[in-house]
Amino acid sequence: MADSQNFDLVVIGAGPGGYVAAIRAAQLGMNVACVEKESTLGGTCLNVGCIPSKALLESSELYAQAKEKFQDHGIGLKDLSIDMKKFIDRKDKVVKQLTGGIAGLFKKNKITSIFGTAQVGRDRSVSVTTKDGVVQLLAKHVIIATGSQPIAIPGVEMDGKTIIDSTGALNLSEVPGTMVVIGGGVIGLELGSVYARLGSKIIVLEALDRIAPSLDVEVGKTFQRILSKQGMEFHLSTKVKKAVSKGNQVEVTVEAEGKESVIVCDKVLVAVGRKPYVTGLGLAEAGIKLDERGRIDVNDHFETSLKGVYAIGDVIKGAMLAHKASEEGVALVEQLAGQAGHVNYHTIPSVVYTWPEVASVGFTEEEAKAKGVDYKVSKFPFLASGRAIAMNEKDGFVKLIADKKTDRLLGAHILGPRASDMIAELVIAMEFGSSAEDIARTCHAHPTLAESVKEAALALGTGAIHI
Numbered sequence: 001m002a003d004s005q006n007f008d009l010v011v012i013g014a015g016p017g018g019y020v021a022a023i024r025a026a027q028l029g030m031n032v033a034c035v036e037k038e039s040t041l042g043g044t045c046l047n048v049g050c051i052p053s054k055a056l057l058e059s060s061e062l063y064a065q066a067k068e069k070f071q072d073h074g075i076g077l078k079d080l081s082i083d084m085k086k087f088i089d090r091k092d093k094v095v096k097q098l099t100g101g102i103a104g105l106f107k108k109n110k111i112t113s114i115f116g117t118a119q120v121g122r123d124r125s126v127s128v129t130t131k132d133g134v135v136q137l138l139a140k141h142v143i144i145a146t147g148s149q150p151i152a153i154p155g156v157e158m159d160g161k162t163i164i165d166s167t168g169a170l171n172l173s174e175v176p177g178t179m180v181v182i183g184g185g186v187i188g189l190e191l192g193s194v195y196a197r198l199g200s201k202i203i204v205l206e207a208l209d210r211i212a213p214s215l216d217v218e219v220g221k222t223f224q225r226i227l228s229k230q231g232m233e234f235h236l237s238t239k240v241k242k243a244v245s246k247g248n249q250v251e252v253t254v255e256a257e258g259k260e261s262v263i264v265c266d267k268v269l270v271a272v273g274r275k276p277y278v279t280g281l282g283l284a285e286a287g288i289k290l291d292e293r294g295r296i297d298v299n300d301h302f303e304t305s306l307k308g309v310y311a312i313g314d315v316i317k318g319a320m321l322a323h324k325a326s327e328e329g330v331a332l333v334e335q336l337a338g339q340a341g342h343v344n345y346h347t348i349p350s351v352v353y354t355w356p357e358v359a360s361v362g363f364t365e366e367e368a369k370a371k372g373v374d375y376k377v378s379k380f381p382f383l384a385s386g387r388a389i390a391m392n393e394k395d396g397f398v399k400l401i402a403d404k405k406t407d408r409l410l411g412a413h414i415l416g417p418r419a420s421d422m423i424a425e426l427v428i429a430m431e432f433g434s435s436a437e438d439i440a441r442t443c444h445a446h447p448t449l450a451e452s453v454k455e456a457a458l459a460l461g462t463g464a465i466h467i
């Protein structure tokens with residue numbers, strides 16, 4: 001093969017799995033190339049996922065506060081309006097800043113970026129089709145970090161105008177009157193929240209009998225009640241038969257309890273999950289095996305069935321979360337450098353960035369039960385938190401699950417304001433194998449929302465003070 005460029009490591013995909021692995025590998029002294037098929041770095045998370053959705057969630061939450069909450073604080077506002085162009089432009093600026101930031105980090109770490117589509121060869125070569133032709137790369141190690149893509153459902157063809165996926169929902173030019181969201185998972189609830197706050201009627205169609213099925217059941221039920229109070233409508237145990245665009249509207253045929261009905265709306269957002277993105281990688285030809293669910297099969301060291309080729313993130317088993325992918329990327333390259341990289345899957349937090357937020361780590365109560373663990377459980381409501389009352393954010397609670405005999409913390413669930421920030425304390429506690437008493441005896445600043453974590457921990461032992 002003429003003119004191959006040689007690297008210690010070629011990473012395919014510049015999302016939070018790939019770009020973080022590339023940077024850590026460069027820090028460890030490797031000569032690294034990162035191949036990306038899109039024109040910017042950052043993958044789904046930075047370009048069309050976590051970051052832009054958080055930008056829109058932030059803006060829409062401010063709007064909702066001004067509309068519904070300011071008056072409780074004695075703040076009057078006249079003529080409140082939303083400028084959709086600015087709303088979307090600000091999100092684009094945030095994305096641009098952050099994707100540009102990764103380009104800067106690549107430069108600083110002397111990582112070679114190659115924009116094109118990569119195909120893996122049996123000899124661990126990577127051929128990249130760029131706009132200027134094919135580039136051949138050879139590497140000691142190859143990491144596939146190509147992420148995932150939205151799943152489509154039969155009978156619901158996404159046209160990008162009236163029937164859209166999450167990427168489409170990040171770029172609407174006007175607020176839809178009625179939006180049907182198919183799938184009551186994380187994406188449906190977050191993006192549904194954005195438009196509910198801006199005034200859309202949101203109707204969530206969920207196939208299962210509850211929303212956000214990975215949540216602790218008690219947390220999920222309370223969460224649904226809070227979102228319903230905010231005006232979101234939930235149709236559970238509902239099957240979508242088809243969705244047909246008629247001009248500017250869509251007719252969605254659904255089946256629930258054996259009866260069919262039609263919902264007419266302005267937009268349909270399809271958010272029924274994501275699947276590994278393996279298109280065009282040439283996996284079968286290279287002898288890289290997939291598992292029964294179409295994910296790249298890897299061993300405990302992230303190695304695929306082709307020696308020296310590894311895979312991390314959404315394209316392999318496990319939760320499809322940006323931070324899980326990053327942790328795997330770091331652990332893997334540290335292992336390749338002879339270090340002891342490791343991922344503790346029991347302490348990977350997950351967050352739904354609605355308002356209130358939901359954040360959890362470790363076992364749900366149902367998981368603890370199913371595993372036959374002798375556990376104890378406590379709950380402390382934000383209604384009893386001085387800071388939450390001062391903020392006028394009294395919905396939700398902290399729920400802790402600990403081993404009954406050893407007091408070791410097994411799971412933590414926060415439904416409430418800024419839960420995403422508060423969960424970090426509990427992740428660290430679990431990472432350190434802490435007991436509930438360790439948290440209960442730790443001084444928490446007053447008045448903070450985090451005192452509710454301490455109170456929930458106290459409730460597992462000597463008793464909470466403020467309830």
Ligand code: NAD
Nearest residue numbers: 183184185186187188205206207208271272273274320351
């Ligand atoms: P999801 O798996 O979270 O939820 C999909 C939901 O759709 C489920 O509740 C499922 O029961 C339902 N569903 C499936 N088929 C259906 C059908 N035909 N009709 C009605 N309902 C149906 O998937 P998602 O919300 O699309 O998110 C995709 C992935 O991205 C997830 O793994 C998620 O964790 C990840 N993600 C995470 C975050 C975050 O961490 N905040 C944000 C966005 C996405």
